[in-house]
Amino acid sequence: MNLVKRNIFGDVLNWLDDHRILLIKGARRTGKTTLLGQIRTHLEQSGKPTVLFSADQELDTPYFKNPKLFFRFLSDQYLPKDGKLYCLIDECQYLPDASLFLKVIHDLSFGKIKFIVTGSSSLELLKIKEPLTGRKIEFTLERFSFREYLQAASEYRYDHLFKIPQDIQALKEFYEIYRKDLEYHLISYLKWGGYPEVCMEKRDERKRKYLREIIQTYIEKDVSQFFRIENISKFNSLIRLLCSQRACILNRSEISNTLGLHFKTLDHYLSILEGTFVITLVRPYYTNVRKELSKMPKVFINDAGIIGNYVVTELQDFKSVEGALIENFAFTQLKQHDDTELFYYRTVSKAEIDFVLKQDQCLIPIEVKFRKRLTIPAVMKNFISNYRDNVEYGIILCQEDFGQIGQVYVLPVVLTDFLVLA
Template sequence: MSYKYVKRTIEPQLCRAAKEFPAVVLTGPRQSGKTTVIKEVFGHDYKYVSMELPDIRIIAENDPRGFLAEFSGRVIFDEIQYCPVLLPYIKELIDSDRQTKGRFILTGSQNLMLTENINESLAGRAAILKLYPFSLREYSHAGSSPFPWEQGYDPEQKKVPEENLWQFLLRGLYPEIATDTHRSSSLWHSSYISTYIERDVRLIKHVSDLGNFQVFLQALAIRNGQLLNLSEISRDIGVAVNTVKNWLSVLEATFQIVILRPYFENAGKRIVKSPKVYFTDIGTLCSLTGISDPVHLQKGPMGGSVFETCVIMELVKTFSSRAEPPKIYFWRTSAGDEVDIVVIHENKLIPIEIKLSSTPKISMARGINVLKEALPDKCLNGYVVYPGSLRLPLGSGTTAVPLRAF
């Protein structure tokens, strides 16, 4: 492999799934390390076949049964979305021998295409897991260590890289660029975006105008972490609202963005229902917004949004690596009171505020206190995550926690 392998926290879940299901499907964005981790975990016992290769794909499409007959043992089909015609025939083989577990390992970077075909062909027969780019925990070799509200949490265990955080975030957390500091991160991300648009987006029927799609990507990046206003984006880039909706679904389906939805209960009619959008990788976000300097990243207008994205994606990546659906929301009222993140934990709410300031203040917990007053029976202790160094109480059951200890 071209870069040093960093152990992924999803590995135990992959092994467990292969012991319990006939097939395992690993999805995630292109270049998140799916092929590498699959080969690391299963490569010694499985034959590997890339469905991205045109000659292999033609053979499989022309004679699916004959193609599969060549693989009587365990097999990895990488990038299966390029050859969905195989899925019904894989189902046929599974149904002929339901007792054999872990026979097929499938990977794919386009969840929109995969989910439809897998739901039709492999429902109940496949475990579906997601692999994102590195979490800070993975890169710092902290594993899937607990969050502050979880059992076994150790505030002394550092979960961020020792080097400059902002320089690191600017490079991004895709394995290839994160582990090879000699490569140009700006060139890597610009190439990644071009390849993504040319190869992945072309395969999805909603996108015909790739030039406007690039403009849409940049317009969305500028609004990273803001309430999503489809009409505003539609007006600014000159395309229909329905087109914006379709393109947004393309980004979500290919794991380029995470959509954070508002938390509300039946009684909360004042809660704003518009979602927020966060880019999966900060390096990609910086490339789209033209940020190339770590000082500009930290001190500029995108600093707060980027730091918020860093914390949110740490939650999403960690929960996903545990094979747990990330139950993460934000809370906001029409009066403007807001909590950046609400995590549902054991049917209770963990409110989290994210602040860029290195000096925690009691006022930072205001939104958390408002939420606790609104839902006193559901809220547990809250946290303010900030880029400082000390763990400090902020009163009323809220604690300021440095990112490195979060």
């Protein structure tokens, strides 16, 4: 079994000398506890005083009842006379009034104790009575990206990244060498998704059992107990419907009528699904922010395994993969780009570009054309022309073609997670 080095590991280490709380968020079972253990090992090997707590398992201990008591306990037992203590807290959403707890211990221990914490739900951590503004740096630990999955599944080493357009020739050679292996493993990735324990398991029957158990635990713990949702049947039906409508524009009115859900209830359920990292709602790109917020978003499912658990997907071979599933895959990889925002673009006449990647003022239009005749859509040409001061190039992600047409690079979709854009 290969040890998978997570993409954000180095990013977190780069902030260890900063005084703010490092908050690592992510869905259940994405490997936050494992990552925290790796950070602890790194700190201990560097000679740093380190202590690790699991809030969900130690919640009944006296020192977790009050942040001042917790600070006193750390000072008595672990804080060195000289130097800094690194305090790691797993599942911090179980702390009483988590944001207030973290604020108080951070302020009490400023400069003496560095806190690194994980949390499974952004929603609970965002219900802030005392804001952590200026006191935290946030990271999101996603499920395995395709490159991370390949570390676990492939016999080859895939530590390559390619800047576009500078490395286009090297990318082409890479594709020629590894194409068959990439396509073979993408089928499995689309079937099972990126939950680490599912990816690391070799036997299909156990993969299936692990995946079902992960989703069942999410429904029972997060949805039923944590957020006190009583109508679990309707909630499950909403997930199933969204999985069947992946990569589509979200029509709240239609969904409300189909499921018999009140608009407020539907919005509440959607906020839970987004806050617990099950779905992402992608807004349309407008220079007018008011328009962006008022228009309907597209819905994407953050893991292909969730889709496979709720709806049947045909995955006999690479070329037969359904287009919306490929678009959803492209989204899950593109969303992990650092310091970027992801939108879609739609004209009044309903011509659409699947994604617009925005970094500062730079825009990259990206279209997924997996089984269509390969041409540059007029809407992309117009977008590049209309935003010429902000667009250097566009990208079409396709099945197997590789080339360039004007300002547009045509690239195989299996390469999406290997691209450095903007």
